[in-house]
Amino acid sequence: MTIEDIKKALREYGGPPTALMEVCGTHTAAIAKNGIQSLLSDRIAMVSGPGCPVCVTVSAYIDRLCELSGRDGYEVVTFGDMLRVPGSSGSLADSKAAGGRVRMVYSPFDCMKLAREDKNTTWVFAAVGFETTAPIYALMAGQAAEQGIKNLRFLTSVKTMPAAIRWICEKNKVIGGFIAPGHVSVITGSEIYKPIAEKYNLPFAVAGFGGESVLAAIYALTRLKGQGKVVNLYPSVVSETGNEKAAALLLKYFEPGRAFWRGMGGIDGSGLYLKEEFAYLDAGSRDIARDVETPGCRCGDVLIGNLSPGDCPLFGGVCTPQSPRGACMVSQEGACFARFSYERTGSE
């Protein structure tokens, strides 16, 4: 079957209407950037899931970072994406403008360098991410422990996917299949989705991030409707059992725990926290156990596929990429950002 055959089949799809969820934010961005929705029949709706690390971060986490950035002798180090995420009383960018110490880095290892060079400052790294990024944090924690670096802290918001996907399957009865997160699957392996697929009779397709890979995954899901199967369309990178070395490294430094997801609340076993023996490297990550949304913001519903971004009352009016009210409008991988930036037509 050629890509042209797949495009034709998806354009002319005449089966029952279906909603498919791409879990991963990178897939959300790929779908938007490639104009994938414009290539699909009106009967296939793509729904974005909770796979953008910035979007699922609760406001209490941002509040804690803001508070640390204003503390004497502390400096918060973060990826650029996090700067503009609104907390309950402002973003990190607001804190920085008000004199807080906040630094943007491209690589987490820049933070190690800062900690080695300026020992009078306590450097707090905003460690957000999923299974994919977590092994890097484990490496950093390992280096810090070995080299006796005392002035580095992690404020972690590290989440794991299977528990969240299970939660969505319980709450959302519309989704007819999942494009499984590609990067996460590299670490976890594709088999991890099998029990969920079988329990809920929903197909999972593991896919790469090119436009053609995404189309192939959508096609596979429409063909497998109602079947609890996992297909791996990304076998060059994703194996059945994943990257066991990375998983072992992760388990050396981190342990699972209850994590809070924006709009979804606390989910047992869906987070990773530094183990007790490395707790001295932690800046209070386990204390972040609440979620207060911006009034009117419906990111929570968007993240689990219960609300289309365009149906949120704030979308495009008071909430835009220029002035985001919710996290889904901040990140380039957020469902609202993608919809606002790429999918409106000229007339909207």
Next chain:
Amino acid sequence: MKITMAHGSGGIATEELIRDVFVKYFKNDILGAMEDAAVLPPEGGRIALTTDSFVVDPVFFPGGDIGMLSVCGTVNDLLMSGAAPKYLTCAFILEEGLKIGNLNRIAASMAAAADRAGVCIVAGDTKVIGGAGGVLINTTGVGFLPEGRAVSPKRCAQGDALLVSGNLGDHHAAILSARMGIENDIKSDAAPLNAPVEALYKAGVDVKAMRDITRGGLATILNEFAAASSLGMEIFEENIPVSPAVQALSGILGLDPLYMGNEGKLLAVVGGRDADRALAALRSTELGKNAAVIGRVTEKSGAVLTTKLGGRRVLAVLYGEGLPRIC
């Protein structure tokens, strides 16, 4: 030798610095008069005037440095109005601790770029502030507009062709690679665009609108042109020239060459019938050898991209931080 506060005092150290660095490299009669203001001979035609400040970090990067950038940036802004660039002024803000050897390198590179762009540096200023050995430069440029040239996005009309003069994203990718310590062969494209612009006019092309594709990238300019003309700008992903190295780097880092800054590329809007002639003119120059027709002006408003897969989507303006201090 390093810059100290004395070099900004206005006393003997300042005088020595001006003589041993700036006058040495920027040598010309007007600057050589060393008066408070440059006095320029009268010249016919409308005057184009522009100013720009340069804060790039790192100061030296693959393919260029802040000095050549400060000349190219301002010269290119003049060229984009259709003007022939003629004079520049430059103001240096030096941070204490800057190596004088580095300042020499920067001045030499400015002089070479000015020579290439056909402009004279006729006035300057130097201040020293506390800091960590950095340098900031402002340049102001004066050019003259030949009769009959009118460049404005308001002149765009349905059916016009959109051309870019070469591969997108090189400067942005070079700066980012330097900052992240990534080793590759990507070099900044910083260059004065005299040759491609002159080639267009020499070929008799009526350039309706023109912009150098700097911060914010091509997508941002297309949105500006769409807004100014109340028309649509439609481009085709498969026609957009990007080098394999930049494509690979931006793929890894999640960047989009359509939003990446350049320092030696232009977007030109020409009448549909002028498209082939304009493309040939651009390609006849070294800087324009990878030029391409990337799309057209349409009746519908806004900027739209047709993707390689055949999907269509809005080309949004750049939101958020972008990459600070790339120019």
